[in-house]
Amino acid sequence: MGRQAIYDRLGDVVAYELLFRDTAGATQAARRSADATSRVIVAAFTDFGLHELVGGRACFINITREFLVGELPIPFDSNQTVLEIIETVEVDDAVVAGVEELVGRGFTIALDDYTPGGHDRLLPLATYVKIDVLGNGVDVAGIARRCREEHPNVQLIAERLETEEQLHRAFDLGFTLFQGHVLGRPHVVSMVGLSPARLSRLRLVSALAAAEVDFDEVVTLIATDPVLTYRLLQATNSAASGLTARVSSIREAAVLLGLPTIRHWVTLMLVSDLAEGTESQLVATMTRARMCQTVAQRLDISGDVAFSVGLLSGVAELIGQPPAELAQQLPLSEEVSAALADGVGRLGHVLKVVRDYENGDAVGLAGILNPGGAVKAYLAAMSWCNELMGATTAPDEARTSPAPAST
Missing domain, CATH: 1.10.3210.10 (Hypothetical protein af1432)
Known part of the structure; x- marks a missing residue:
């Protein structure tokens, strides 16, 4: 189980993103499959316990299509958890309906690696929008400005921040939350003994x-x-x-x-x-x-x-x-x-x-x-x-x- 902090403008940790790792020494997240999501859910809510992992802070969990459309159940309630929809999810009517149903149940939604286009239909349902500052050809300033103008209640998260310069620029562009190696690398959490x-x-x-x-x-x-x-x-x-x-x-x-x-x-x-x-x-x-x-x-x-x-x-x-x-x-x-x-x-x-x-x-x-x-x-x-x-x-x-x- 990997865990990476998300910080506010004061430098305080306000949330953690939970990441699947496939070996005890790994720090790279395997984020692209329902199997990885399932393992994170099992580890977070059974092996470790959510409180032990994140305390009273918000918990971001990457979610794939299978969970959004109901093919696989989300076996926890909406308290403290943020469902982070990864960028590879193809948004169609079934996904939109599934996300609407989840929001109706009280879940909080985040859009991962957002760029204009495929996930626009989900923007009105999102509380958080994560923008990759290292994305090739991504107009970070333009995307941030558009999100603030069209969806003023959305909180913008600058992710993959690698340098102090990128962090300062994200501040200047009006981002409210920040995540990346310049602030803290993913931390591998291990468990000893039988839970x-x-x-x-x-x-x-x-x-x-x-x-x-x-x-x-x-x-x-x-x-x-x-x-x-x-x-x-x-x-x-x-x-x-x-x-x-x-x-x-x-x-x-x-x-x-x-x-x-x-x-x-x-x-x-x-x-x-x-x-x-x-x-x-x-x-x-x-x-x-x-x-x-x-x-x-x-x-x-x-x-x-x-x-x-x-x-x-x-x-x-x-x-x-x-x-x-x-x-x-x-x-x-x-x-x-x-x-x-x-x-x-x-x-x-x-x-x-x-x-x-x-x-x-x-x-x-x-x-x-x-x-x-x-x-x-x-x-x-x-x-x-x-x-x-x-x-x-x-x-x-x-x-x-x-x-x-x-x-």
């Missing part, structure tokens, strides 16, 4: 991995998370690009791809959101889970339960929490908890031989799968995981066939 929202997602992971979960339960569990729903539908429609009609519900996606595939896709998405690890770390976690499943099935142990044991042990490492502490916070069976916390029982044995193999000790795994079988199984698990990653994290490049389902 209630992260704990909730962990519980969803463990519920989806449970052996007894059925079709209706999976559909219901996924549907409780609007961000997850959006991402899954996006990935499903990309993977099944040959369909004549778009998949529009989780139930349709589950029927099309099959329950095992949906469970694994969603599990990977959730684990990716839970931990700020690298792709290689995510691959290692999912590969461990798959290997535990394979070994357990050879020993006539539930593969799904073993998958969850391997998965949760990897998640514990990703979020930096001891497996025993993680197990105490989740509604797990005694056998699963014992395997995670103490490494005991049949599931504990499965987890141990897989982890030993990861660390270069192949004796235990070779005794179950034989030496050649152990190598083959591990490579197959990695291949499965990489295909799963490709289907869910790069939907535009996904194959037309879904990721393979487990038994």
